[in-house]
Amino acid sequence: RVKQGFITFDHVSFIYPGTTKSVLSNVRFSVNPGERLAVIGSTGSGKTSLFQLIPRLYDATEGEIRIDHRPTTDYTLDNLRRSIGYVPQSPLLFTGTVAENIAWGKEHASTKEIIHAAKDAQIHDAIMELDNQYQTKVGQKGVNLSGGQKQRISIARALIRNPKILMLDDSTSALDLTTESKLLHAMESYECTTLLITQKISTAMRADRILLIDEGKVLAIGTHEELLHSSSLYQRIVTS
Ligand code: TTP
Ligand code: MG
Structure with a gap:
């Protein structure tokens, strides 16, 4: 079977309806089919908001999100959400x-x-x-x-x-390290694209790449090694 679950954020900006504050600004990145991407960033940086746009719990104010090269707005909500396993921050x-x-x-x-x-x-x-x-x-x-x-x-x-796409919003925060490790290992047998928000660098390091967001902007995306070299904020997070 052809691997699915290619995700593209194409210059996505987002303001919650009825508010004026820009929560995401000009976000662009792609996630490859079957890739595991960790999303990190301080509290209030927009991680959950970014997640909520993928199954269209909210719609982007500007820009476009595509799954397998089709805008998410082209899918029926039912089909879109059927292909996504979304574990919210407080299930x-x-x-x-x-x-x-x-x-x-x-x-x-x-x-x-x-x-x-x-x-x-x-x-x-x-x-x-x-x-x-x-x-x-x-x-x-x-x-x-x-x-x-x-x-x-x-x-x-x-x-x-x-699901084609699995999204975990800080879902392993309450788990001890051994249980978390077993869970991440078990998840490897699923052929899905995985996005996981985490507070823990040790968890993020197990992903293929890490997306670092700050104040609604993508600061960096890459492997742990790449981010260590390219992002001073990442260096600070790792050494703190
Ligand atoms: P979040 O997207 O909730 O930020 P976060 O997920 O990175 O934070 P945490 O690590 O604590 O989970 O919030 C970004 C901004 O959006 C913040 O100013 C709060 C605002 N916001 C709303 O206005 N309505 C909402 O439903 C949510 C989820 C956030
Ligand atoms: Mg959150």
Whole structure:
């Protein structure tokens, strides 16, 4: 199969509707099919906003985003979002079972597929410790899960759909290093283009390339070594 998931940001600027502040300015970069790109930048630099434009939770104010050379506005929203597994910064679970929460968005998911995704997301063991395992009720009236457990259920929900593009917004922040490492390793078996926002340089270094944004602008994109040579901000982040 031809690798898909080529993403292009073509001079993208963005202002939230009803506001005047430019959150992204003239952002341009491309991500190759199957590439893993880490996105780093200080809090408020626009990382989440950049993510939200890809599945068109918001539309760019200027410029164009293309997936596989087609503007995202040319796809139906349904088709666009079906091809993207988006794990938001604060994922929400709905009232239902763990299994239902993982299978959400994929019709006819089998138990085997649900467990497989949960294992890859490194949440299977924790689920097996719940009173009713995969049938445990979560959400408003269900058991309380930790932030990290919710993140991993949300990751399993993204993985089960085998998306063309996987986007993780700081989704490994609550994980210990060993679990995070296992998760990143398991994700390698998915042929998707992966964008991952992270605060941790050690996580960013595992990606093929790193995108550094600051105040809504792309400061640098490249490998860890390239950024060390080209970006003084990156040097400062690494040594801080
Ligand atoms: P974010 O895109 O949320 O910045 P970030 O994701 O890099 O920050 P963090 O590391 O803390 O997650 O915000 C960029 C700017 O956009 C910031 O000024 C807040 C503003 N903003 C809105 O106005 N509405 C929104 O829904 C979001 C997400 C951000
Ligand atoms: Mg954010």
